[in-house]
Amino acid sequence: MPDTIIADGLTxxxxxxxxxxxxxxxxxxxxxxxxxxxxxAGKTTTIRMLTGLLPPTSGRAQVAGLDVAREPREVKRRxxxxxxxxxxxxxxxxxxxxxxxxxxxxxxxxxxxxRRDWVLENAGLGALRHRPTGTLPLGLxxxxxxxxxxxxxxxxxxxxxxxxxxxxxxxxxxxxLIGEFARRGTTVLVTTHYMDEAEHCDRLALMNRGRLxxxxxxxxxxxxMTDPILAVTTxxxxxxxxxxxxxxxxxxVTMFGRVLHAVVENEGSARGAITTxxxxxxxxLSHLDRIEPSLEDxxxxxxxxxxxxxxx
Amino acid sequence: MISPTRLGAIARKELLQLRRDVRSLILAxxxxxxxxxxxxxxxxxxxxxxxxxxxxRDRSPASRELVEAFTASSYFTxxxxxxxxxxxxxLLRRGEARLILSIPPAYARDLSSGRGARVQxxxxxxxxxxxxxxxxxxxxxxxxxxxxxAGAGQPSPITAEARVWYNExxxxxxxxVPGLVAVIMAIxxxxxxxxxxxxxxxxxxxxxxxxxxxxxVEVVVGKLVPYVxxxxxxxxxxxxxxxxxxxxxxRGNVLLLAGIALVFIIGMLSFGILISSALKSQLLATQIALxxxxxxxxxxxxFIFAIANMPLVLRALSYLVPARYFVVVTRGIFLKDVxxxxxxxxxxxxxxxxxxxxxLAVRAxxxxxx
Numbered sequence: 201m202p203d204t205i206i207a208d209g210l211t212x213x214x215x216x217x218x219x220x221x222x223x224x225x226x227x228x229x230x231x232x233x234x235x236x237x238x239x240x241a242g243k244t245t246t247i248r249m250l251t252g253l254l255p256p257t258s259g260r261a262q263v264a265g266l267d268v269a270r271e272p273r274e275v276k277r278r279x280x281x282x283x284x285x286x287x288x289x290x291x292x293x294x295x296x297x298x299x300x301x302x303x304x305x306x307x308x309x310x311x312x313x314x315r316r317d318w319v320l321e322n323a324g325l326g327a328l329r330h331r332p333t334g335t336l337p338l339g340l341x342x343x344x345x346x347x348x349x350x351x352x353x354x355x356x357x358x359x360x361x362x363x364x365x366x367x368x369x370x371x372x373x374x375x376x377l378i379g380e381f382a383r384r385g386t387t388v389l390v391t392t393h394y395m396d397e398a399e400h401c402d403r404l405a406l407m408n409r410g411r412l413x414x415x416x417x418x419x420x421x422x423x424x425m426t427d428p429i430l431a432v433t434t435x436x437x438x439x440x441x442x443x444x445x446x447x448x449x450x451x452x453v454t455m456f457g458r459v460l461h462a463v464v465e466n467e468g469s470a471r472g473a474i475t476t477x478x479x480x481x482x483x484x485l486s487h488l489d490r491i492e493p494s495l496e497d498x499x500x501x502x503x504x505x506x507x508x509x510x511x512x
Numbered sequence: 513m514i515s516p517t518r519l520g521a522i523a524r525k526e527l528l529q530l531r532r533d534v535r536s537l538i539l540a541x542x543x544x545x546x547x548x549x550x551x552x553x554x555x556x557x558x559x560x561x562x563x564x565x566x567x568x569r570d571r572s573p574a575s576r577e578l579v580e581a582f583t584a585s586s587y588f589t590x591x592x593x594x595x596x597x598x599x600x601x602x603l604l605r606r607g608e609a610r611l612i613l614s615i616p617p618a619y620a621r622d623l624s625s626g627r628g629a630r631v632q633x634x635x636x637x638x639x640x641x642x643x644x645x646x647x648x649x650x651x652x653x654x655x656x657x658x659x660x661x662a663g664a665g666q667p668s669p670i671t672a673e674a675r676v677w678y679n680e681x682x683x684x685x686x687x688x689v690p691g692l693v694a695v696i697m698a699i700x701x702x703x704x705x706x707x708x709x710x711x712x713x714x715x716x717x718x719x720x721x722x723x724x725x726x727x728x729v730e731v732v733v734g735k736l737v738p739y740v741x742x743x744x745x746x747x748x749x750x751x752x753x754x755x756x757x758x759x760x761x762x763r764g765n766v767l768l769l770a771g772i773a774l775v776f777i778i779g780m781l782s783f784g785i786l787i788s789s790a791l792k793s794q795l796l797a798t799q800i801a802l803x804x805x806x807x808x809x810x811x812x813x814x815f816i817f818a819i820a821n822m823p824l825v826l827r828a829l830s831y832l833v834p835a836r837y838f839v840v841v842t843r844g845i846f847l848k849d850v851x852x853x854x855x856x857x858x859x860x861x862x863x864x865x866x867x868x869x870x871x872l873a874v875r876a877x878x879x880x881x882x
Contacts, residue, residue: 276725
């Protein structure tokens with residue numbers, strides 16, 4: 201089956217600033233495809249170009265076999281889109297919002313009734329259907345926004361940071377819902393900056409400073425980390441970073457809270473060097489363990505390979 | 513292809529939001545009533561009860577008869593009789609009196625001798641409009657007295673017998689209120705829609721809207737529909753108020769008035785949407801809409817100031833003000849019972865304005881949906 205979403209050299213400039221730089225990738229049908237990167241990496245700009253909201257400066261986008269620039273309305277008919285900020289009408293009730301978007305996607309008659317009930321049930325809003333949307337908690341608003349984006353049963357779903365600001369339980373429920381859609385054949389392209397959410401994706405595109413710096417499954421990305429990683433727990437993390445970074449055989453050091461992750465060439469010699477030098481510097485070492493690479497480590501590693509700093 | 517379903521969804525949503533927005537409701541239904549009452553009662557071009565004083569140096573039955581003729585008319589109110597010319601000067605300077613009637617000592621003798629008598633009217637010219645009217649009234653009253661004094665049998669001088677049509681009593685409410693209908697609708701219409709697109713940008717709902725297959729023209733028309741209805745309701749309210757409270761005659765065809773008003777409303781509403789799309793800020797859009805409609809409509813529509821008396825530049829500018837055409841229409845239909853045979857140039861002007869404003873509104877919106 202051909203790819204459902206194709207980006208071919210997509211580029212967007214705002215004046216001198218290159219927000220998205222020559223991005224190319226393909227998304228397979230039924231796949232959950234994640235865009236991972238810090239704020240300002242170009243994720244939202246990319247998603248806007250793919251959904252026909254923003255014309256690219258150069259390059260081509262194809263969705264559901266249609267050229268986005270040439271047939272934006274046909275593309276919009278086939279996709280569902282949920283924007284980053286809550287963008288339903290707060291002064292309309294839950295049901296009025298569903299009805300409004302149903303009308304815009306020309307879902308009418310019995311089909312509309314069935315779809316409305318489906319959205320209310322899926323979002324858990326059956327009892328709150330006459331509540332003004334503005335008074336709902338954020339988690340419920342997001343589920344309603346997802347329902348409105350799915351009112352016309354699109355086969356492709358674009359979600360731009362769908363869970364930002366939502367509590368962890370709502371986030372987990374939200375991802376369970378997305379997983380279910382994907383199992384039924386919906387293609388999902390989702391952006392996030394939560395690393396834990398990235399684990400739910402079939403494949404991940406790593407974005408930094410407008411460029412695509414890596415693309416693989418979460419497991420594949422982790423396997424790409426061949427160098428061992430040591431987690432160094434000390435009493436004084438900032439001082440420890442300065443010491444460990446200077447050691448020979450240490451490729452990279454990243455601070456995750458009070459723990460350092462050091463990417464090293466050789467586990468044995470690095471262990472010795474770190475213990476000795478921290479002792480000389482008078483920094484108490486409480487733990488020194490080899491760990492499996494997390495997606496954070498992978499991300500840091502790929503940015504290092506690119507030779508750049510994290511945007512934002 | 514415009515989809516009625518999508519257009520209907522936009523119109524329905526707009527109506528729901530409107531119903532819940534107190535600010536818009538006040539603007540739509542309360543403001544027109546308040547404006548009509550305030551303007552209808554306050555803007556009066558009638559001059560009545562001009563305060564005047566008399567410097568009577570004849571003190572004859574004839575001179576008293578002349579003063580009585582002034583006081584008997586509703587145009588003048590007598591402040592009192594003066595003894596010295598200096599008093600006249602003081603009263604005029606303070607603005608207590610607008611006119612001093614000065615009767616010379618030989619008034620009665622001259623009048624009876626048939627040589628013709630002279631009286632002097634000193635008028636405060638600082639308000640030129642009132643002064644002119646006061647002089648005209650004074651002329652008319654003295655002419656009447658003179659005619660009676662000359663008596664029958666004398667050769668009658670030529671007199672022009674003026675009859676005023678359409679507004680027999682020359683009541684300014686009758687010219688003001690029909691014009692007011694146009695002015696109020698111009699202001700309300702642009703203000704109402706100035707909010708609607710900017711609100712979508714400010715609240716972040718535009719992005720979701722833009723992601724749906726809705727067409728620009730469907731959004732603009734859908735947003736216009738509820739406001740067109742409000743505009744027609746406003747027209748009916750202001751018209752009723754004019755007829756019932758200000759006693760303005762509605763002599764012409766009401767359906768014709770409504771039909772032409774519809775074109776006018778669509779033009780003004782589209783103008784509001786154009787401003788709203790361009791500025792994307794509710795506050796800025798309402799301020800600009802008010803500036804761009806209120807002042808030109810008030811000053812250049814012929815509502816108060818006659819366009820024919822304006823300098824060339826302003827006269828040329830007035831053609832760009834849609835209320836200019838609509839004021840002629842409302843006055844024509846209210847007072848003169850004229851039809852399309854007379855009003856077609858105005859209707860043409862309004863149709864062109866509405867078409868251009870609508871096209872620009874759709875175009876301004878289009879850029880943003882990209």
